[in-house]
Amino acid sequence: MKVDKLYKYDVLILGAGLAGLRAATEIARKFGDRVRVGIVSKVQLMRAHSVCAEGGTAAVLRPEEGDSFELHAWDTIKGSDFLADQDVVFRFVRMMPYEILLLDHWGIPWSRRPDGKINTRPFGGHSFFRTVFAQDKTGFFEMQTLYDTLLKxxxxxxxxxxxxxxxIMKDGKFAGLTAIDLVRGETVLFLAKSLIVATGGAGRLYGFTTYSHSVTGDGLAMAYRVGIPLKDMEFIQFHPTGLVPSGILVTEGARGEGGYLRNNRGERFMKNYAPSKMELAPRDIVSRAEMTEIEEGRGFKGPDGLDYVHLDLTHLGRAKILERLPLIRELAIKFAGVDPIEEPIPVRPVAHYSMGGIHANIDGQVMWDAERTVENMFVAGEAACLSLHGANRLGSNSTAECLVWGRITGNLAAEYSLSKEYPFREEDILQEAERELGAVEKLLRSDGKENPYAIRKELQRTMDKNVGVFRTREGLEKALEKIKELKKRFENISIKDKNLVWNTDLVMTMETGFLLDLAEVLTMGALLREESRGGHFRRDFPKRDDERWLKHTLAFRKEDGSPAFEYIPVRITYWKPVERKY
Ligand SMILES: Cc1cc2nc3c(=O)[nH]c(=O)nc-3n(C[C@H](O)[C@H](O)[C@H](O)COP(=O)(O)OP(=O)(O)OC[C@H]3O[C@@H](n4cnc5c(N)ncnc54)[C@H](O)[C@@H]3O)c2cc1C
Structure with a gap:
């Protein structure tokens, strides 16, 4: 298939969520017109999933009131069930306060205390109230502020x-990116001296999820397909408060502001699972507690098997709900028919975050394996696995990660590009691009019997059922068998729309192909990991096993398309793993 348009940049940023925009603003303000940047997004810029982030962004802003870098690092490492790389965590906590103040200077409307200082709220697993917020629309305001800044x-x-x-990779380096311009219906080749991947997570592997429909792990799957390993993909976070029946998120900020979880007896059941932290225990623990309540008959009957517990905000009072949680109230009224000022909200665990991602080092530089870097390729945000979150991310650490590694990778990619010429012959990469686009042409021509929409639905149902909060060998094996069947059926699909202009059939089908690859990696990784740690809980191996499993999983794609696994050590530089109690 011919390439219709070719663009050339110093730095290419794939993805315009918080991570991509933070990288772009960093390059713009530090390097200005010396570094030409291309920003690619499959949706309009302000429609990146990041605008949905609700509750806040963690940073140590109040050392005088008792917070410290060490405490933020400890909370993050303990929250990660000791799978986080500790040097990465320390770099993160130290860089975060600057990001909050920078956004403040750029005009973000952070919520404030009566004395005018930036306000902070408690969040799950944090032992200090360090989550900075802008009402319950933090991601939207962060995106808006970065976007406004970029416009200068x-x-x-x-x-x-x-x-x-x-x-397109050549000689171990990034050489180009193929794409379809959906508006013009054209094929495109981007050449750049360096690339920052900022394509977000893979939440749409699941049907019951908080994620936007666009979050389909494309960057992860594209990296995997060129031989770059994916790290720790078996660790998925299930957030305790997905609104029933839609799965829309009710921010942890609702519990941070004092909300209670109750079972069908009206009991605050978290006292039996995490007596010191109660509703503000880390998400993996609260989600398992909710599922246990539901499975043991103390939940409420929901539609389509979506049984639930109650999130009770009624005692917070009208004024606090209207001031701090206006979005949550609006969502609960519109999507569950309850006004949280008057009644409790129906909630249950929901797929929420991918702790795993593209294997990268502490600088966000993409790695071919345990040692070799891809010298001109970086990754930031949820697409990356720098091992900041380990086996379980703490709420409000993710938007923070996007800001910190957006900045770091923006600087490194720009410096790299200033020091180098584009090293490849354009014609060679063009030829390679046309070969790659052959796969798109094949899909466009496809005329098989299988419906790609049905395949995506079946995949999501399988993941919801068998690769959820509680996992077993039997369930994971069933899921794997189904994923293999779906992969086979995917080879016989048909796409009805044969045009390239805004072909949503084609886009959805390509995304489904990406999801199938990722589902196989995730499920096989979960099957192999015979222990329970953070977001990965095996009923048949309910204990953490540091002797065998204190290590990161790397999944490489084999020639037949299935994954092969290797393991690398966790970097423990400060605290030895201990039992995780709350
Ligand atoms: C409902 C919800 C609320 C959350 N609230 C919080 C919170 O309060 N605090 C917190 O810390 N975290 C929160 N999180 C997590 C956090 O929002 C995300 O981890 C973070 O926003 C991810 O940002 P990102 O820049 O990595 O990716 P995204 O914002 O997902 O952006 C991805 C970008 O990549 C582009 N892209 C992807 N694939 C392609 C492709 N094939 N071609 C071209 N472009 C592509 C997209 O168009 C988009 O621009 C929340 C998550 C959810 C689901």
Whole structure:
């Protein structure tokens, strides 16, 4: 398939969520017109999933009131069930306060205390109230502030509604990106001296999820397909408060502001699972507690098997709910028909975050294996696995990660590009791109019997049922068998729309292909990991097993398309793992 358009940049940023925009603003303010940047997003810039982040962003802002870098690091490492790399965590906590103040200078409307200082709220697993917020719409305001800031500069082109399909690698380096411009119906090749991948997570592996429909792990799957390993993919976070029946998130900020979880007897059941932290225990623990209540008959009957518990905010009072949680009230009224000022909200665990991602080092530099870097390729945000969150992320550490590694990778990619010429012959990469786009053409021509929408639905149902909060060998094996069957059936699909202009059939099908690859990696990784740690809980191996499993999983794609696994050590630089109690 011919390439219709070719663009050339110093730095290419794939993804315009918080991580991508933070990288772009960093390059713009530090390097200005010396570094030409291309920003590619499959949706319009302000429609990146990041605008949905609700509760806040963690940072140590109040040392005078008792918080410290060491405490934030400890909370993060304990929360990770000791799978986080500790040097990464320390770098993160030290860099975060600057990000909060920088956004403040750029005009973000942080919620404030009566004395005018930036306000902070408690969040799960944090032993200090260090989550900075802008009402319950933090991600929206962060995105808006970065976007407004970017508008002051002129060193970049935006490529909105351009869907990336594959990375082209040569001599161990990034050489180009193929894509479809959905608006113009054209094939595109981007050449760049360096690339920052900021494509977000893979939440849509699940049907009951908090994630936008666009969060389909494309960057992860594209990296995996060119031989880059994915790390720790078996660790998925299930958030305790997904609104029933939609799965829309009710922010942890609702419990941070004092909300209670109750079973069908009206009891605050968290006293039996995490007596010191109660509703503000880390998410993996609260989600398992809720599922246990539901399974033992102390939940409420919900539609389509979506049994639930209650999140009770009624005691917070009208004024606090309207001031601190206006979005949550609006969502509960619109999507569950309850007004939280008057009644409790129906909630249950929901797929919420991918702790795993593209294997990267502490600088966000992509790695080929345990030792070799891809010298001109970086990754930031949820697409990355730098091992900051280990086996379980603490709430409000993710938007924070996007800001910190957006900044770091923006600087490194720009410096790299200033020091180098584009090393490949354009014609060679063009030829390679046309070969790659052959796969798109094949899909467009496909005329098989299988419906790609049905395949995506079946995949999500399988993941919801068998790769959820509680896992067993039997369930995981069933899931794996189903995923293999779906992969086979995917080879015989048909796409009805044969045009390239805004072909949502084609985009959805390509995303489903990406999800199938990732589901196989995740499920096989979960089957192999015979222990319980953080978000990965095996009923048949209910204990953490540091002797065998205190290590990161790396999944490499084999020639037949299935994954092979290797393991690398966790970097423990400060605290030895201890039992995790709350
Ligand atoms: C409902 C919800 C609320 C949350 N609230 C919080 C919170 O309060 N605090 C917190 O710390 N974390 C929160 N999180 C997590 C946090 O929002 C995400 O981890 C973070 O926003 C991810 O940002 P990102 O920049 O990595 O990716 P995203 O914001 O997902 O952006 C991905 C970008 O990549 C582009 N892209 C992807 N694939 C392609 C492709 N094939 N071609 C072209 N472009 C592509 C997209 O268009 C988009 O621009 C929340 C998550 C959810 C689901």
């Amino acid at each position: 500069f002129s060193n970049y082109d935006r490529h909105d509604e351009v869907f990336a399909t594959s990375f």
